[in-house]
Amino acid sequence: MSSNAALRLDATTPATAAVETGSHRCCDLALDMLVTQRGDASAEVERLLTDDPGCVFGHCLRAALIVRAESAASRSALAASIAAIEAACSDKNDPMRQHALAARAWLEGDSAHAAKLYGAILTNRPHDVLALAVAHALDFHLGRRRVMRDRIAKVLRRWTAAVPGYASVLAMYAFALEENGQYRRAEKIARRALALDQGHPGAIHVIAHVMEMQGRVHDGLAFLAAVESAWGEGTGLSVHLAWHRALFHLDADDPDGALAIYDEQIATAVSADIASLADGSALLWRFQLQDIDVGERWRSLADRWAMHNLAGARPFYLVHAMMAFVASGRPIAAMRLAEALESTRGNGASSLSPEDALVAPLCEALLAFARRDYTACVEWLKRVRHIAHRCGGSVAQCDVIHLTLTEAALRARQARFARTLVAERTARKPASRLNRLLKLRLGTLPRYHQWQAPVVA
Template identity: 30%
Template sequence: MTVCGCVADLCGGKSLQAWQDAGLVLSTTSNEACKLFDAVLTQYATWTNNENLGGIEGCLSKLKAADPNFTMGHVIANGLELIGTGSSVRLNKELDAAMRTMMTLSKSQPLTEREKLHVAALDMFARGQLPKACDLWEQILQSHPTDLLALKFSQDTYFYLGYHIQMRDSVARVYPFWTPDTPLSSYVKGYYSFGLMETNFFDRAEELAHEALALNQTDAWSVHTIAHINEMKAEVKKGLEFMKETEANWKVKILVASLKNPLLAHEYLWLQIAPRCLSSGSMLDVVDNCSMLYRLHLEGVKLGDRWNNVLKLTKKHTKDHVLLFNDVHVLMSSLGAKDHKATEDELKYSPCADHELSLAPSLGLPLCQAFVEFENGNCDKAVDLLYPIRYQLIQIGGSNAQRDVFSQLLIHAALNSKSQAKQNLARCLLRERDVMRPNSPMTERLIRKAAAVHSVA
């Protein structure tokens, strides 16, 4: 028996016939390839890296060996590179070649309509047309609501786009089809709960997340949802207790995660303030590290050489301009480390049809410039840049909790402004924040600071 066969038997994944029975035909004659495809998809969907199977990387390698011409094998491999790591064909020649190979294969063999749509969606994503890619995945889900790859790729892309309502409703439309006897249905509860949480349906989100955890206590995505709810509601004690109580269930899973599935790993270890980014180099780890350091910086915490350590990783990405969300966090590190050349490079955008770059003039540049003005002591200018776009910043992507650093910057800039009107604005923003997150220690500290500023004035 071949090595591929051993792994396929070990993973117990769906056979060629099983995929057909599920109404999700795969165009290959290799049973091994089908089982390995399932192994990769399962690890991606459940945020695991099964070392017994060789992890996602190992399974992908064996998948290609089992059938080098299996188009959907190329789709999942390229999709994980593009979507899972935030890479770009513009920056990665190997990925560009892999995408070209996939496109050539797709045109040289008969594929189902569903498979053709998968190829087209990934091609759109690679071209920077993220909303159009989501439209194509949604087209798949209308006819094939249990296509987990289409669901997961679209969920992650909606997250990058800041399309939280679409992220929620995409799962809502297919949720009735994920019956308890459907493999991995409990994880779909977790996806749905996250979309509900990001659109402020906290009670329903928490209920679903707990339902998912009752079925599988190691469901890291549902733990993730509950952690976010506790953060958004400023329930600090409850949140810390929950993370501590469930640590044994998610910590091992997260720690063995490969760089192919970092979207959760970075956030859990961020809670532990672990220096993961220095070892992984993953952009998702890097941006959260930058965000943590900048929040501490706003609070007046001395950071020593930490910015210089992070800059060693971010400096090579100052000209990437793949995601605006990444760009502004890279900028934080160059400002923190006082590297003026890296800061200048980060602020240079070229006109492009890419969806993300099309937002640069109206959102990306004003946001980045607000950070620069604040660090240069021009607090009035920072407020003038940031306040008009505060409600549009959801388009930068990320979660509500991640983007909160922009709200904190606006408040600090207004508090430190020389303008009485802007100081008044700071107090208004803090009252607004206190209503949304009552009993938040951070808000209480800033309210006391605002009162001190007022008394001095």
């Protein structure tokens, strides 16, 4: 019996027992890569399935990776893996069959039901870290922060340091705590995960988030530098942690340092996946809101976005693609994307998830900002600011909405509203240099140089 049997599923089931022969070591390696975010789990799974196309757990891993990433471009591969699992597991109570059922719910467009089904697996199998990892990711993308936290809390008592994968479960729980504003406890648990698994990328990510949310700029820079050997290359969080480092530099009034990180670790990343592009857009948009010239970087980033088929992509990514298109002066690409977003409106906003309901107004606001119509930008963002925290990203990522609204209100000279927004930001993060600068600008709301963005017709 593999020592990592508890990591997979219940090792007493016939389906899992089959994994013990032939490909079980590859399965264990791929699963470890998936939950720790070390290495390229997707590539490992594809190698596994090439060597052993009938490996049922390999198909569960592939399905989990696709659903967790909500990769619309991989829908055909997901459908093939679901079919393979269903053909091999006729018993509906088989845990792998349950994984297939949950993945099919996502494939059919119901992320919430998929999260429910993955979560249901944990009722009888609290050590099924694969189901936990996917449910955790779906809860996060759906903006259900309390559910994300409480789902892990319910199974955590069944885990101990003796069970493989415990550090990854702690890292997931710590992230959920951080997203719910429980910063001290989140950092404590993340550091516990690091004590068990030195250099765990997920735990490092949590601590970076805590320091970002608390405005601990110098602590954040020192921490990321101290552990860079664990996250700088070869992890699923390498680009994203570089983004966090760049944010620290921006808030430390070091835009040159932030741009250097963008050039060295984000723009030139080997991985050109859509999540990395979103990090690039999110960073460059913050430069533009501060009137910092980024040269040709927007144009290069927009070129990379244009290489992706965005049909069916998560709204979170569509908004970040729009940032690149409007900032680089690509009116045709921007307008095509805006027209494609009409389908997200459905039959009414009430039928949409918060992330879906946000995407069209956010893109309209970005177009308005690029036209220097700051009043229109404010009006678009006002409509959805009450659900902006559920943009499909972290609290730190969703902050770009509040930043854009604040900057637009200042430029539109809406003094009273701008004061409210700056007060909100300062209350959340009083140590932030950026928030102090915004507060200073409230004094007279003087005329100042406006970002000369390419006008989008």
